[in-house]
Amino acid sequence: MDEKFDAIVIGAGPSGNAAAYTLAKSGLKVLQIERGEYPGSKNVQGAILYSKALEEIIPDFREDAPLERHLIEQQMWVLDDESYIGTTYRSAEFNQEPYNRYTIIRAQFDKWFSKRVQEAGALLVCETTVTNLLMDGNRVIGVQTDRENGAIYADVVVLADGVNSLLAKKAGFHAELEPKDVALAVKEIHFLPEETIQSRFNIGEGEGVVIEMAGKITQGMMGTGFLYTNKDSLTIGVGCMLSDFKQQKITPYELLEKMKAHPAIKPLLAGGEMKEYTAHLIPEGGYKAMPKLYGEGWMIVGDAGMFVNAVHREGSNLAMTTGRYAAEAVIDLKEKKLPMTAANLARYQGRLEDSFVMKDMKKYKNMPEIFHKNNHFFTTYPELLNRAAHTMLTVDGVDKKSKEREIRKSFKQRRSLFGLMGDAFKMWRAFE
């Protein structure tokens, strides 16, 4: 390929597709390169789709996007070994169109998104791995692929190559990721008849439930578990910080297997047929771990840029939004006939700073560190809460005042009064 493109987008996940779609729609000459057999074949997510970010790009996406179920109920469980205590929020408002959140299956969703990208005019090449960025001094001028005569040139390269961000690392744009900056998640998909899922989760056709879980299931590691209802399947998984896996030497699939055997989880999966097991890293290092996001002829979007809000379980929406902003920066420069220099591409950063993306990243900048240093949020408290519920709910002739005293004593014994006050302060700091 000797021809030159206005832009090359590396990767066909949510960020790459958003970037390529926006660029192509504006009439620019766009090449998108995907290493998988088809878009989605290398991608892994829970997965929940937040409508808003996609609506901004493809307003009519509901017409033909492969959506599993719209969510009408959110549960949060805090688990001990034998029990859980939890909250449920369910609302008929979530049953009114346009729906706010859906479960999706990424291999299908990414394929659909990619079809829209190609219809918008971008050229997609699959089964092609980009091995290096082509540089002229410190300026990115194109990409080297593993195809014969695999050098391709463009005015700007958008790096949407996912959490491992190998290309930017090889080019020296950022250092290698540290175990504390990523979570490792493993999950399985279990198929069940649609009607079984609906009766088991007390939902109607097209309606879905999310269960987020914390506590003993992560065996003292900082992390969470999840269970999502798809149309005729359930997704169950668990993710914890890689630094904790490393330190505690826990095997991820054993962790998942133990979680699946929890007495509150096992009946929900009963009778299902497991059809795929996946693993993926999630960039959860937060604001302080973010790399430089642009330079001479390049920008980083999505997971590669550490765009994940771990607290709110947001990632693919940030991916789509960052992809769109990067594309808009390029479109703006092209219209003004300005070169793709770092100084000019700084407007990508400007867009990020003005939006919820960077505002949210900054809001939770202290969160990773505080939780890293305070694993008892994931161990001691779930146990105490469950024991407290058990004490209060067991009718055994002990008066309620004595029960309350017993619960207070258990909290003080395990964490001390100063410990409890300190923890409250840390929680406030993490979320302020």
Place this chain on the structure above:
Amino acid sequence: MIPVKIEEKLFQNRYRVDAGRPHINIINQETCRVECKTQECTVCCPAGCYTAEGNGQVVLITDGCLECGTCRIICSTYRNVDWEYPRGGYGILFKFG
């Protein structure tokens, strides 16, 4: 701990293995054998690609690799993992993701 056969999980997955061209390599076998006492790769790889042999050696077979990146990042002391993506079209092919 519940005994889990990782092979049974991976059996559900779809792969196109690039025979004879592993995309991940251990840079220096001696570093694993002599220097690394913890060998987290042999415990934490979600596809069980790394095996600890009795003589301290670490054996890597990438056929079941899920391309997550865990082994490369977890080897943060020695940086002894040469990690690339497979050639285009090869490796794990998620049906659902």
